[in-house]
Amino acid sequence: MLRTQTCGDLRKSHLGEAVTLCGWVDKYRDHAGIVFIDLRDRYGKTQVKFDLAENSDIQKSARGLRHEDVIQVTGKVCARPDGQANPKLATGEIEVLVRDMVVLNKSATPPFEPDGQTLPNEELRLTHRYLDLRRPALQKHMLLRHQLAKAVRDYFDRLDFLEIETPMLGRSTPEGARDYLVPSRVHEGAFYALPQSPQLYKQILMVAGYDRYYQIARCFRDEDLRADRQPEFTQIDVEMAFVERDDIFRIIDGLVAEMVRTVRNEELPLPLPRYTYQEVMETYGTDKPDLRFGLPIVDVSEIVRDSGFGVFKQAVEQGGRVRGLCVKGAAEKFSRRILDNDLKNLVGEYGAKGLAYFKVAGGKLESSIAKFLNDEQQQAVIAKMQGEDGDLLLYVADAWKVSCAALAALRNRLGRELELYDPASINAAWVVDFPLLTWNPEENRWDAEHHPFCSIVDEDVQHLAGDPGKIRAQSYDLVCNGYEAASGSIRIHDSAIQQQIFDLLNISPETAQAKFGFLLDALKYGAPPHGGIALGFDRWVMLFAGCDNIRDVIAFPKTQRAGDLMTGAPSQVDSRQLRELHIKIDAAAAQPGKPESAETVKTPNG
């Protein structure tokens, strides 16, 4: 070892010991006769001192040290003089008086300093990710990620789950997300697909008798990115045989509690609450509500349908709804400009044609449109909204789906802006009874809401023939702080029922056989009832880290255009490689200017 301790280890108890430390030069303070270096590694920082009186040669060379140089120092642990301790450092009571130093590696002037006061833009951070990852904040996230992964493995191990790896090179299946494809050299014109999830493999593992499976699995989806979505991401993938929905809930409740215990040292009250899809859509307008605060959506359609306000009236007449939020004590918190521009534009992004608002004052409604509601209607609205003087009432009058999306977005923004919750808190709950199918008007057919292997609620079998839209799926989401944090279902284990669902989805027996024949075959050979779930691991790390983008908890994330700014991936490849893969590039697509090799990436000092 090149060191005896780390830069986070030394305390007063080490006084007088000879130690050797290695690390990066974090800060240097040169006083000519004495030089202080803050030496940093991932465990902490230690002040090391070069004194002219101690070793003049070393002291002189120490004056040449700069940010991010890597050095090894040997010396004695000394107490700092009275009043010179640094309470900001865990090692702040001591310093190391250096007798000997080796510059292990001189650093070029870094484009930014890992301990800088201001964070450079993300483009630069991603280009020099090795510097970004030296930042204590990101090191904390990587540690958190490791601790959570370990907690997950320990938990499942205790419960007799087996971690089983499934292939990365698989077969492309229809529906779902766009696949990342890998061309085959051996099979001309054929492609593997990287897994969107290990869904089919884990079901087959159930058939194979591995009744408790989990995997921390990498998944790939070639879809557009978001703050909480990366093209490659990590799922905690779980599947169990001989279980019902409640068994899954119990196991996953325990997992979430274990994670909270591990990283927060808190006991999460169990079981986690459960809400139906209908409930949360009515009350929060989304299937992934942020339950850290109230601010429920209230429907006043029946009250205002007969009012003199055309917008409300027509919305209801056309089969839509008039729904709104009662924002407590906020009557004076938003200027007319904010209401008529910012908030109206916000709901407009979700298709809402407008935003109506009232203030509650003197037990009545106040606003430019209050006159269209008579006294009785005003009282009914206030009562239904549970409004009081000083409250602000906001309404979207539109089709059901539009009012859901618009009010959900509005509710999230108000919750955040008005600080209606503790941003560090974790609030998880189950959402159950999703519809099995959604009608696809473009294709004129039913689409699976979850996936085509999802079983249905027993008593809804009656709707299979008549009213498929009413069928509830035995599927469930775990939502946390407004994110979809997990999603799963009880699967179909009967090939005949599976075929019925394929019929509904307009997947012919021939197509089904061609695409998922291996699964249908497997289901014929003694498939146990089974079900499972997958948790978005990156999102959970993000939630526990208290940050709002997934890139900050992934060591080497990709940009919104799915590029890696550090390596320059994706890149063009050698024509020989393409020939071997039997691939010809369309000349128009081969234009330069797309993501390129790392050589074109801007480097410091030219």
Place this chain on the structure above:
RNA sequence: GGGGCCGUAGCUCAAUUGGUUAGAGUACCGGACUGUCGAUCCGGGGGUUGCGGGUUCAAGUCCCGUCGGCCUCGCCA
């Protein structure tokens, strides 16, 4: 595919109505200094204002295009 924000020194930012030689802090280089810890003080170098067009007597500023980053709608079974 659509909407929005952004791009000026290595970095973080400023630059009046379109107006003179594009500034500051920090980093970097040189010098001073034996108790600092965002060290301090003195001096210095550093600019294709992302890129390409256009308007104008004059463009960092206005217009068009393009590249890149972020947020978002669609998309993500």
